[in-house]
Structures are given as C-alpha cells and as structure tokens.
Amino acid sequence: MENFVVSARKYRPATFASVVGQGHITSTLKNAIARGQLAHAYLFCGPRGVGKTTCARIFAKAINCFSPVDNEACNECESCRSFNEGRSFNIHELDAASNNSVEDIRSLTDQVRIPPQVGRYSVYIIDEVHMLSAAAFNAFLKTLEEPPAHAIFILATTEKHKIIPTILSRCQIFDFNRIRVEDSVGYLKYIAAQEGVTYDDESLNLIAQKADGGMRDALSMFDKAVSFCGQALSYHEVARSLNVLDYDTYFTTIDTLMAGDYTKALLLFDRVLSAGFSAQTFMAGLAQHCRDLLMCRDAQTLPLLEVTGTLLDRYRAQAASCDAEFLFGAITLLAQLDATIRTATNRRLTVELGLMKLCRLSQKKNEPIGDSFELPPLNEAVVAPSVAQSTVATPNVTQQTVATPSVAQTNPQPTPTAQEPTPTPKAVATPQPKTAPRTTTPRTSISGTSLTSLLSKATPKTSDEGSEQSESSSLASIDPLTEQKIANAREKFIAKLREQSVRMALAFDTMKVDGNRLTIEAESDVLEDEIRRHKTAVLQLLADTAGVNGMIELDIVRPIVEYRAPKPIRVEDRMAYLVEKNPLVNKLRKALELELE
Secondary structure, three states: OOOOOOHHHHOOOOOHHHOOOOHHHHHHHHHHHHHOOOOOEEEEEOOOOOOHHHHHHHHHHHHOOOOOEOOEOOOOOHHHHHHHOOOOOOEEEEEOOOOOOHHHHHHHHHHHOOOOOOOOOEEEEEEOHHHOOHHHHHHHHHHHHOOOOOEEEEEEEOOHHHOOHHHHOOOEEEEOOOOOHHHHHHHHHHHHHHHOOEOOHHHHHHHHHHHOOOHHHHHHHHHHHHHHHOOEOOHHHHHHHHOOOOHHHHHHHHHHHHHOOHHHHHHHHHHHHHOOOOHHHHHHHHHHHHHHHHHHOOOOOHHHOOOOOHHHHHHHHHHHHOOHHHHHHHHHHHHHHHHHOOOOOOHHHHHHHHHHHHHHHHHOOOOOOOOOOOOOOOOOOOOOOOOOOOOOOOOOOOOOOOOOOOHHHHOOOOOOOOOOOOOOOOOOOOOOOOOOOOOOOOOOOOOOOOHHHHHHHOOOOOHHHHHHHHHOOOOOOOOOOHHHHHHHOHHHHHHHHHHHOHHHHHHHHOOEEEOOEEEEEOOOHHHHHHHHHOHHHHHHHHHHHHOOOOOOEEEEEOOOOOOOOOOOOOHHHHHHHHHHHOOHHHHHHHHOOOOOO
C-alpha cells in the first residue's frame, strides 16, 4: 500500500508562481533576486498557514540556484537537486519553539561562521522566532546586525508584536495577508482535479470559509472531507464532516423570521442545539448571515461578501426579499445578545427571546429599536393648542381619551344635565414668575380641565370681564395643592419611574418642588437629552400618581461643581499652606531651628 501524503505537503508550492494569494510578497522577492539587492535579514509575519515558511524555502533555493529561470529555481542544478532531496547543507531550519535558549543561539552563531560548500549563500530559516527568550534575543542581536557576507537570516512568526524592537529594526519586514476565499476555492479546485475528486461549489466554499484565510487548514479540511465523502464531495456531507452549521440553516431561519413564525424558529433552534452546536455559535452565524445579506443589497459592498458560485445567487435572492430596516434591526439585536449571552444564566432562554423579538421586528418594522424607556406617550387629545396658539396644552374634560386625572375623577360630582347651567369655576391666582434665571426649556402642561371648555360653558361677561378672560386664555389652570400632592406621592412616583429608567429615577429623586414648578439636576448631556425626550410622558406619570389636576412645569439645571485648589506637592508649598492656616507654625519652626526637607 502506497504511503499517504497529506495535501498540505504533497501540493506545497515549489515556485513563487504557485504561491496562492501573496503576490505582493513573491513579486518583491523576485525583483530583489533579479537586481541582486539581497538583505541579510528578513522577517516574514502573518497568520498561520498562509505561506511564510514556504516562501522562505523557495527564496532560499532560488538565490542558491546556479541557472535561475525568470528568477525562479531551475530544479536541475546540483544545488536545486540537493534541496529537493533534503540533503542541502546551504539551507538550515531552526525551530525557535524548542531551541529558544542562549546556548542554542550561541551554537547558531558558531555555525554561521562556516561558509557554504556548494552555492553562494547559507540561509538560516528560524520558525516561530517570537518564542525566543529575552536573553536569546539579546544574544542574537550582534550576529543578526552584522552577519558574514554569505549568511542570510529569514525569521518567521505569527506574533510580530512579541518581537523586541531591536530585532525588528534589523530586518526587512514582509506582512503576509489572509488568503481570500476566492483564492482558496480556486486552489482547492486545482487539487480536486489532480486527485480526481468531484465537488460542488458550495462544498469548497464552505471549506474555504471554515479555514479562515489559512491554506494549510483548508487542505487539511479537504483531506478530511474526502475521507468522509469519498471521491464525490456534496455540500451537506461536507458540513457534517466538518461539524459546522450549513448555509441552509441560516437561509431557513431568515425566511422563518421574515414570516413572523416564532414557533417554527424555536423548533429550528432546538434542532441546532440537538446537533451539538452552542447557542452562541448559532447567534454569531446568524449575525454574520444578516451582515452578508446586507452587503448583497448594494453593488459597491458586494465584493465584501466572500462567497462564490450558486451560493452568491442564493444570497442575492434572499437579500432582495428582506427589508433593509429589518436587517439593520436584526444585526443590532444580535450584537446585543452576543454581549449578554456570555454572562447569561439561561442561554437557551436568552436566544429564544431574541428569536421572538426578531419575529416581531419583521412584522413591525416601523417601531423604534433599542429604546428602553416605555412610558405611554401623552394622548393627542391632551396636547391640544389653545386659542392663542401658545405652547401650553390644555386637555378637554369632555373627551374620553384624556390620560390625566380630571376634576370629576378626583372629586366625584353628579353629572350635570344638558338643561342645567354649568357653574363658572373660581379663578385661581396665578403665581408671578420669579426673577431668578432659568434654563430655557419648553414648558409642558398637564391639566385636568380645559380652559377653552370652561369658557364655552360660562355665563356671558361684560366687556371688561371679557378682556380679563381673553388675557388669561393663554394660561392653563394650576392646582393650588400641587406641591403637597407631589410631596405625598414622591416615593411612589420614584418607584414607578425606576421600573422604566433608573437614571431618570435618580435625577427625579433630587427634585425640588416650588408650587407647580419642578427643578431637577442633570449631570450630563445624555441624561438631559433623555429627560427632554420623555418629558411629556414623565410629567403625565407624575400627574397620574399624585392626582394633580393642573399644570406642572419642569426646569432642568446642571449641578454646581465646587472648584478645589490642588494640594501642595513641594515642601515649600506645604509649609506655606500650613503657615497660611496657622502663623504660629512658622514661629515654632524657627524656635526649634528646624529646616525644610
């Protein structure tokens, strides 16, 4: 039986042209060989499995080739044959993960002095160089900076940030990129053709996506899939062999959410959990799927979607049926779930609630998302402009949709018939505005009776009384017991407000009441904006809780921060500070002949 060689070793690139996805690296190295501008030290850094060690070997073989062709090794001369057969003494590979001590670097320094027997350069490839100890790095500095003319060092690492700056400054640094999905799929198709394996585009695309930019990982997954599926790769079988959620799961989930069928969505999530996948994996994949659908909606962002073949057509078809607002809301909600699911006690329940919210979101796209403050807004019948078009709102007592408590609700009275005249309410003295400066905030009025309705029911007035009445038509009624009612219902109101917004409850906990005017302190612009946005609803809640039947005004101010002088630091400043507090300290210091230290 012939020995099996994994694809990562069997199809390892042997020339610069066969390296996948690193054209900026290979072209630079070929130009350096053509011009004879070879540096004495190179640093290859990048993710795992992207070709760092492979490019180092190809470069080492090319610079020692006796008759290069287009700056590539000829594979026919003695130097190339010895390298291909593994008996070359010009190329030395060192694993820094297991040879990371000072003694290992000293042995390398002694070996560098020996010139090559065949060829022009002795190339030293040090893999995982970030594993060297700090002492080994320092011992390697001098040799790396001024090696012999025949010595070239190629350092490879996946963690460049762990290498000390003195090493970095002595090397030419080459950053390797993650291999794109398209490039990985193209190389997998080449290998499948060489091995006589049939496939579909979705299966190879799934392998490339799972490899996350590493060609070595992609080839290892390809071998595993071939062992499971045989010589014919199918999408569902490859997904089973790699133990990943297939695209069909997410396509079906989005269709279910768009239909608003939360029952089917919960059953689908249960099947995902039964297959052994975690809730966090499912939510992360669903968020990525929504992001890919959003990228499909615009031709400019379509290249950001790393899918190929018929799978791209499926994404386009589903993206056309999805609303952009739903996708934005879904991504926002899934991002919030990803942050909370890590600390959640019941992760399954957390995800199920998220799925039900997504179903509701697909049915009600016009509702705002992410607003935690849910106080009921003031009814349109309450916010009605007065005759003078002022900003004070006066609700009508005759309407049935008034949210604030009316006079009839507070003091039950028999309902007058149509024949009985309605008595004119007594005039309530309106407090004059104070001269103290106020913040310029719009006033919100909450009243139990409408001044316009009372005027329509009042008896006819003389011309003088009519002028007084028209002058007061721009003011709303004021409950003279407002301050007392708010004081009695203060704790109950704060408790109700805390259920909706803790930050606003803390702000109203320090409110000061003067008649019908409230004054609260907002410590930040964010809190002030939130209070202004929900001002009408909060005052509505306060009126309902306290039983206030008149206008309530709200002023928002900033707390006064006292400035404190910095404490003295120097000895002279400390002494001056003490003398300022008590002059006898200086006399005591002179009497005892003490010096400042």
